[in-house]
Amino acid sequence: MTEEKTQECWKWPEYRHTMPEMDWHDAKIVTAGVDVGSVGSKTVIMVDGELYACSVMRTGGVSEETALKVTNWALEGTGLEIKDIHYVVGTGYGRVNVPFAKRTITEIACHARGAHYIYGPTVRTVLDIGGQDCKAIRCDEKGKVLSFLMNDKCAAGTGRGLEVFADLISVPIQEVGKVSLSVDQEPQPVSNTCVIFAKAEALALLRQGWLKERVAAAYHAAMADRIVDLLTRVGVEKDLVTTGGVAKNVGVVQRLERLLGVKPLSPRMDPILAGAIGAALFAKALQEKELGLR
């Protein structure tokens, strides 16, 4: 007799959402932002510049298919179809693989714009911690990028690394941040230059008999260290906000706050959507430009 079991601690829930009180029928401009990231893909549908529907799912092996799937999922039940959308902007790592996008804009500009929408005009520093890279962005009161820095050399200090780690200690990815905060004393951080090394070190600590909470603290501290390193190059100005999937991890965010002495604002909606929201807002501006409205 064989019995098979799968446990997937790294897996975060995919979801879609429609704003119940909104209607697109009388709308002047319907736009979409499709953010195909390295780990997650997001679509945001905007009606006259306000968030109407969104969806988040994992990026599969074929970006074009995922882009289509995630967008159709966002539109599900709304009565809208892709052809009804006036302007689609693609962004993210796989932005060139969104076949129905009219234009692409880098995720850096989109995250700044999206953070401006989510957190308001006081945002000056945006920290986007994505699946595969981490970006530090400085922006003005309009959400325009003034300075940015991206580290795309390795996955340490990113969401994918966190998934690997959550799986290692068998704690669901949504809870791993909270678990890391349950230690009395902060341990020495693990290596922060490489996910594979960090994971090997964490494994060694577990073998030495460290509790998983303590190992989690060491891992999260390493992530925060690395992110702060990057951030200091562009400088931190209040208000600081975080976007991307890792923005939902309290272990990383609270340690960032401790290291920087600046409290990040709390989001009024899922910060993983920031890139797609920014893209949808750019789409609206581009459509208005095409119609000669601006």
Place this chain on the structure above:
Amino acid sequence: MLAHYGYKNGSGDYFIIIDTDKCDGCGKCVEACPYGVLELAPNEYDIEEGIMVTVAEEQRKKIKYTCAPCKPVSGERRLPCVLSCEPKAITHSW
């Protein structure tokens, strides 16, 4: 906008910083660079169209090595990209 291209790893910070407000897209640095590090690309950061200089995608993860011949450890350092840029839009972090 200050665009930082490059990376940070265990051995240090390697960023080429381009001030896109100063860059006029003339392309002299692209010609001056002996190793093809820089290239002209459409501005993807704003809805206003335009041309700006960027670090070529395939170079972004190895500029420590590609730029090394222009950075002697002793003697005078003369970076062709920086010298060719009239509006002084290019700086190196290392």
